[in-house]
Amino acid sequence: MNPLQPNSLPPSYFDNLYQADPDPWKFETSEYEANKYAATIAALPKLRYRSAFEIGGSIGVLTEKLADRCESLLSIDVSQIAQNRAIERCRHLPQVEFQMMRVPEQFPDRNFDMILVSEVGYYWSLDDLRTAQQQILNALESGGHLLLVHWTLYAKDYPLSGDEVHEAFLELSPVHLRHLYGRREEQYRLDLFERV
């Protein structure tokens, strides 16, 4: 936990980033991101998901790749600036639905067979992470997959580290989640769970 940043980062933090640079993390061009996205998609055990949920879809680069594996995909974000670009990018993908939503204050009222939490968990406070974990458990069908991917280096602005996010989900195993796969690279880690 970061004592200098005890609260979840607000939507304005992200809008400011996207206003200054439409692709602040270089999702469209970075080789690191391209390799990480390939590892993310490759980690999904099922070829097709009936109903998937992506938290923090940003400008939609990963959304577009994920959509290939989904009959329906709900992608949410707190930044309208980012989501407008995602909507534009995924215009040819009718199975993708976009909503503006801030988790855990808001959460979709439906069930999913796959939930993706990629590079977003460390923006939550510990309390909000705990609430989001419970919401995810409630919404994930038995046998459904939860995929976590987070950068593991230090960021002074972030309430939590990538490792703290993954460790919090590992604590839910084996009672609520079965840990199927874990991978740690130099700058990120990936963990795959199945809902018990």
Ligand SMILES: C[S@@+](CC[C@H](N)C(=O)[O-])C[C@H]1O[C@@H](n2cnc3c(N)ncnc32)[C@H](O)[C@@H]1O
């Ligand atoms: C670093 S980007 C990750 C994008 C994408 N998931 C990926 O892995 O490439 C994080 C995104 O999460 C969004 N976000 C931050 N806090 C959020 C929250 N509480 N609920 C939903 N989205 C959030 C931000 O606006 C931002 O677009």
